[in-house]
Amino acid sequence: MLSVYSLASGYGPAKVLFDVSFTVKAGEVVTLIGRNGMGKTTTIRTIMGLLSPSSGRMVFEGERLNGLPPYRIAQAGIGLVPEGRQVFPTLTVEENLVATAAARFGPPRWTLAGVYELFPVLSERRRNQGNELSGGEQQMLAIGRALMTNPKLLILDEATEGLAPLIRAEIWACLARLKAEGQAILLVDKHIDPLLRLADHHVVIEKGSVVWTGDSNDLTSDPYVRRRYLQI
Amino acid sequence: MSTTLLIVQILNGLQLGVLLFLIAAGLTLVFGVMDFINLAHGVQYMLGAYLAVMFYGLTGSFVAALVLALLASLGCGLLLEFVVFRHLYDRDHLDQVIATFGIILFLNQGVKLVWGAAPLSLPIPEALSGSVVLMPGLLYPVWRIVIIASGLAAGLVLYGLVAHTRIGMLVRAGATNATMVSALGVDIRRLFMIVFGFGTMLAGFAGIMIAPILSVEPGMGDTILILAFVVIVIGGIGSIRGAFIAALLIGLVDTLGRSFAVDILRLFLAPSPARTVAPALASMLIYLLMAVVLFLRPSGLFPARGR
Amino acid sequence: QERLKIGLITTLSGPPAALGQQQRNGLQLAIKSLGGKLGGREVDLIVQDDELKPDVAVSKVKAFVERDKVDFVVGPVFSNILVAIMKPATDGGAFLVSPNAGTSNFAGKDCNANFFVTSYQNDQNHEVLGKYAQDKGMKKVFIMAPNYQAGKDSLSGFKRYFKGEVVDEVYVPLNQLDYSAELARIAAAQPEAVFVFLPGGMGVNFVKQFRQAGLADKVTFLSAFTVDESTLPAQQDAALGFFGGANWAPNLDNPQNKAFVAAYEKEYGHVPGSYAFQAYDAGQLIDAALKATGGKTDDKNALRAALMKADFKSLRGAFRFNTNHYPIQDFYLVKVAKRPDGKYQTEIAQKVFENYSDPHVKDCKMK
Amino acid sequence: MAEPILRLEGLCKSYGGLDVTDHVDLEVAPSGVHAVIGPNGAGKTTLINQICGLVAPDAGRIVFAGHDVTHRPVHARARLGLARSFQITSILPAFSTLENVALAVQAHAGSSFRLFGRADREEVLNGPAYAALVEVGLGERAHVPAGSLSHGEKRALEIAIALAMDPKLLLLDEPMAGTGREETERLVHLLQGLKTRLPMVLVEHDMTAVFELADHVSVLIYGRILASGPPEAIRADRQVIAAYLGEGE
Amino acid sequence: MPLLLFIALAVVPPLASMAGQAHVTGLFARGMIFALAALGLDLLVGYGALVSFGHAAFVGLGAYTVAILGAHGIHDAAVVVPVAVVAAAAFAAATGAISLRTRGVYFIMITLAFGQMAFFTASSLAPYGGDDGLTVSTRTTLFGYAPLGRDVALYYVIFAVLACAYGLMRFLVASRFGRVFRAAKENPVRVAALGFDVYRFQLAAYMVSGVVGALAGVLLANATEFVSPAYMSWRRSGELIIMVLLGGMGSLHGAIIGALAFLLLEEWLAGVTEHWKIIFGPLLVVVVLFARGGLVGIGAALARRWWRG
């Protein structure tokens, strides 16, 4: 579905990514793991067209993403939950959800009602402005907003940041359900344990390069990665 | 000071208010909602008036002039957007200020080159030229009623568009975080272009409608621009309702101030100083009003939430 | 002989640019019709825009005097600019010829040997209307002007001759757009006439709105600098029959004026106004004086005496300079009319003052 | 128990019809970590905002270090020694990382109306600032603009700023949010060292960290304190489990 | 770069008189006066994001101090300057105290409001010329001695004031005070949470900026020997902002370069064609579109390119 080949990218003169390659197959859940500042978000921003790669290739469902503007990439079927939420502060909760909603590939799987069912708090706050929500509520809104675009591939960058344990558990359950329905997901998260249960593949990024890939079993058995990324 | 005069002046004040709102409407959209400081709004208003005069000269029909001038305004707006504005959306407000100031200089001078420096005018369409008696002793020009109606209509259209359509939501969202809107699959640049064109058209529309009562001359948009900003700021940036109410407030305060300042000051002062102080005070009045409003409510009367 | 340098400082930007353009056109036309020479000398005319900013005007005039070493500075349109440039222009040794602005202080206690005015003392056009209203025996007049110095001078000028009742005296903010409030007051006061001084765009707005309010048929419209050739193209029919006061009109009947109006319209495509005529006369004045001195400018006293003679055929007919270097001339009531060719102009309605000089001359020390 | 460093008495705040803080009484001991946990939207950030002065309470009293600060402005409370970190990162993006912290040092060093001398060369400011950066592991990033730090690094900077203020009480609003696993561990370690000399209020959803650090836990739900007590008791509290903790991941 | 700028300015009068273009000195003198006002404004705009749209009022205040005291026979700098400074500081304190409650565009507009009030007040000062303005008969003297009588002397006085103001501003923005003020531009909430009373810092900077503007006004009245309410009009305030932005805000020398460039370009283009604005306008647009950070930004970009070879 999504293939990234030896991607390099950065912010102006500052090079951040050097060699990132991985693939996400249809129906798969893949994670990007790495310490702070290693380039996970940068990878995602490059895929979304928010940064232009200096070299490498990105292909989504047969379409080359290099050089496409972000909205074309999103229209191709990638839904983003960005780092730091970035909900629209001047829009109400409901407007946040419907403003960019879309059903580009047949009947929508996610509707307003569905999102409200997933996050009942949002329904209570539907008339509040985006910036009046608590941090966690904003996070839910950002997830709901991405779901409302009914993407083929869902990208979540630290989507559980600031969520209460109970809600976090719900999100994991929800993602598991989505996966069961065949939704492809690319994930960045610091809670590794649930990722182990959920994901098919893990991609470890260090200093802008992919240093390790493998499935959950490999991850738990590889002593080096284990020490670095799992609780011992 | 008789009661009829007072009533008449209140009506006049409201009418001036609607007139101001008509002019401020486009600015509310582009500046208030889209968050783009467009100082060129005033010259776009001027351009609308000039285009109408020109097309009237060519066709001899007001309606044809109106339609053609609107289209031409839209065209100019899109052209400006394409050449200049689209490169400035994600820039600092101050970059927008200096670029649009450049456009003011250019268009003011351009208009003078093309149409000459002398004031021009546009006649009122024949059918709407007379006056009607609103109440005994109060003759009211029909065209002013038309202006009021179009001001109200512009307000309603704008309100509906911004508050209740998806385009409105997206524009508001884009104003705070264009990147994110785009990353969610919306071509925000194109949307901004359309909205900007529409804003220019509104400016042009105001110019066309007002041309029959005001002189069409180079620089006519400059003072108006300041007034329009005053309206928007008093109302609270981003709030269409606020702009509307602020426009009426300014219309009233200005009109009543001008009409009755002398009489009121005479209560405290001798006639001759009253006569000299009052007009100075009347000129200052809207600024005084703005200062007081902002002192009491630093984000205008109806602060937009979430900014 | 060396080329004669003249600096024209006038307003060429902003809404009043039309007035400045008329001034420039008038002066250029004078030079052209005199064969490109004044007093037999080829002319370098340097035109600068004062942008209606006093400090800009000062800087430009200093450049005239210091860089270009001009012998004459001509201009400006507006009084506040005149006040600003008087010192730099005349201190620098040039003669300043004003083809429009003529403030009272320079006519009186601040009169200046190197300053000549080819127009009038500012108050005089207003006095014409006051005198007219008084002669007509009008009882109630509503008067209005913008709230600045010239506006106040205007209304006091009107009242100097009008002794009837002033039902209301209104000052509006400069560059006011909408006059509905004032029109309501006028309608309520039911005067016989209004007298207004609303130059430029203000006049256009007011005249149109006055007509639209249906007052034109009931109230006589008296004005100064409100309906003239610079505003009529915009006012058109709305101003028909309205009165102004002037020292000249395009239809003034003398051969030199006929020739001037025809030449001007041919050259610039519109009817000349007083701004153009006074600038034309300024050109003629310089020409006549230089002819008398044989083209020489170094003897300032001789040149001044020659200027004082004003030995040329003014477009307004005969006039002479008073001791304060302001003209003594006739003033007329003028009325807006539509010409057979569809253009609008003011036309002489009647003579109101004959050989009229301003009263400030008594404060002037010059003899 | 010693005199509390911070006491909230009947604090109330509502937005529209929503009671976000509903008669909250709270005492924070002069030492140790006092954790405040609760579901999203329970009112934790609003509580912190009221304590530090960004939000004015509708009713109630805030007493800090013996002063009634209920009506004092933000900066006055900070001067009294109240420091906070923001849940949504709040730094000076155009300033270098070091300057961000140096400014915090300057805040309690005083004499900020000094008009001469280059502030960025003052060792008295830069020294402690650099030390704070090293403590949170940002030593190498001292001279890059703070805006170009990664999200997790910005979170660490947020802590460094609060530390550099040398406060009497530290309010931490989700300091671990967005920091990676390794960084979280370092942070927990850091706070553990600090808590002997500096009392803290900790709002956090990372339960591992909370239970590792806290000496006292209060649970806030719908603007009310549902339970308050030592960590073990809270962890076992059925109500808290149902409303917040869940059965673990 | 700033040093080069000042050296260049210092040698203008001798060069101009050598080239027989003495009036150029006057031109640059005017340019430096506006540069001084722009410099003061840059402190607010560039370092505090406080875009004052009423700054011309301070210039007018300084100018009117000279004219009004002059009309009463007081010409000495020992009186004029302190009066101007105190008046400006007081006006700044009063209007700033109110204006600084607002942010962003609201601040722009409320400062405009105060500027307009000053303008209308000056226009109605009938004893001092009303809106026609009044002539300054005698230039300011120093203890009875008339150093400003000659244009070149005046030029160097302006130069000295500008240089001092520049130095002062440089110190100011780098100082502890300046750091807090700059930080408040970036994130006032954070700065307050650190324990700084943002309002006091901003008010102090606003007063400094106003005083500098008033000094420019004192010099302007001496240079043109005339004062007028037009000095206070909103267009003037707008032009000052444009000067700061054109040069590149937040660099101080940018404001000076911007003011000089604005006025000299205007002078030069106006000499080329009466329709100079049709060139000048697009020029401004081009500067914005192709360079961030105004003329200083362009200079820096060119220098970088040249450096790389």
Ligand SMILES: Nc1ncnc2c1ncn2[C@@H]1O[C@H](COP(=O)(O)OP(=O)(O)OP(=O)(O)O)[C@@H](O)[C@H]1O
């Ligand atoms: N806007 C920017 N400008 C310059 N450099 C940046 C910018 N944003 C991030 N960087 C740098 O890029 C590197 C990678 O950042 P990135 O945000 O991709 O990290 P990350 O892996 O997502 O980390 P985290 O877990 O903290 O979110 C970091 O060193 C950071 O300093």
Ligand SMILES: Nc1ncnc2c1ncn2[C@@H]1O[C@H](COP(=O)(O)OP(=O)(O)OP(=O)(O)O)[C@@H](O)[C@H]1O
């Ligand atoms: N300005 C406001 N206007 C209206 N409602 C608000 C406002 N600020 C906060 N709220 C509401 O108050 C509630 C409490 O918000 P708060 O930010 O304090 O929660 P929190 O406990 O910090 O949550 P989280 O753990 O998700 O950060 C939320 O439901 C939020 O929607």
Ligand SMILES: [Mg+2]
């Ligand atoms: Mg990241």
Ligand SMILES: [Mg+2]
């Ligand atoms: Mg919170």
